[in-house]
Amino acid sequence: MKRALALAAAVAALVGLTACGEKEETTTAGAATRSITLMLDYLPNPDHVGLYAALENGDFAEAGIDVRVVTPSDPAAPLKLLQAGKVDLAISYEPELLIARDKGAPLVSVAAIAQRPLTSLVSLKRGFRGPRDLRGGRVGTAGIPYQSAYLRTIVDAAGLPADSVKETSVGFNLVPAMLSRRVDATLGAFWNVEGVQLQRERRNPTILRMDELGVPTYNELILAGEKEFVGEQGDLVRAFVQALGRGYAAARADPQAATDALVQANPxxxxxxxxASVRASLPVFFPSDTSKPFGWQEPRDWDRYGAWMYEQRLLSERPNAGAAAITNEFLAGQSG
Incomplete structure (x- = not known):
């Protein structure tokens, strides 16, 4: 979830970031423009290709929205700043949102950006084929509680004794921990980012996705908002979400042009x-049910994943996630 290749840790600090609700500004052409401050989950990367395609193609401008993109100084910051009203919308992760809500944060997911888990079990060991090969080995994680729960679930589903696999916290140094042979595998890298990079380096990684290993499927990346802001600024949220969807559709239609926009903005x-990462990622940005719009969140999947988190003692109460934690009302073709 939180990125393993620490891409120089979090470069952009949040100095001087102030609360930004819906505001009226005047462009040079004299047209009224509303503004949104969006916080990313991490430094800009291929997961955000649709955002930068929408910016480049003028989708937000056409919707009358001026978008300010900011990056977190700490991966835990987006939802905290969202709750504090310092940003309008934030890209985050389904488990992080459910944990925040369990602690009383009035947050809601308004769209799914990654429909499936990106978090993966990765090994560079020759002959490693699957979880059964973890017996007697060490698995590096970033030390995040739900990653530990993923590992427990995987070990149990593989029929291994709980004490047959040792978890080692390596922080965000997941890939270096494998390269140095400090661990036999890692859990936390994204298959579409670190996995693609390892493949490009011809290191022959074995990459297994969470929802293939016994963990209930979930939306890895989500777009979250504070409930009061979302309720009061519904038209603005709807316009933003649908413009973002057009950006991801443009990336699917022309991955090269969308990637060019991403790289131009982030040299x-x-x-x-x-x-390569964008091409690998494109299928996960859209629902497998083609009748559903970009951003669709499946209530049953949220319910199952929320129940699993509760069973793993990651939440103090069983969440009614499919009804309370998400809304699809701002997606194309949907309504409140």
Whole structure:
């Protein structure tokens, strides 16, 4: 979830960031424009390709929205700043949202950006085929509680004794921990980011996705808002979400052009890697049910995942996640 290749830790600090609700500004052409401050979940990367395609193609401008994109100084910051009213919308993760809500945060997910888990079990060991090969081994994680729960679930589903696999916290140094052979596998890297990079480096990784290993499926990346803001600024949220969806649709139609927009805005990204990652990621940005719009969140999946989190003692109460934690009302073709 929180990125393993620490891409230089969090470069952009939040100095001077102030609360930004819906505001009226005047463009040089004299048209009224509303503004939104969006906080990313991490540094800009291929997961955000649709955002940068929408910015480049003028989708937000056409909707009358001026978007300010900010990055977190700490991966835990987006939802905290969202609750504090310092940003209007934030990209985050389904488990993080459910944990925040369990602690009383009045937050709601208004769209899914990644429909499936991106978090993966990765090993560079020769002969590693699956979880059964973890017996007697060490698995590196970032030390996040729900990653520990993923590992317990995987070990149990594989029929291994709970004490046959050792978890080692390696922080965000997941890939270096494998390269140095400190661990036999890692859990936490994204298959579409670190996994793609390892494949490009011809390190022959074995990559297994969470929902293939016994963990209930979930939306890895979500777009979250504070309930009062979402309720009061519904038209603005709807316009933003649907413009964002057009950006991801443009990326699907022309991955090269969308990647060019991403890299142009973030020149530290390697263009070859970015394109490979975008191509690998595109299917996960859209529902498998083609009758559903971009951003769709399946209530039953949220209920199952929320129940699993409760059973793993990650939540103090069983959440009514499918009804309370999400809304699809701002998606194309949907209504409140």
């Amino acid at each position: 530290d990204l390697d263009a070859g890697f970015a394109l």
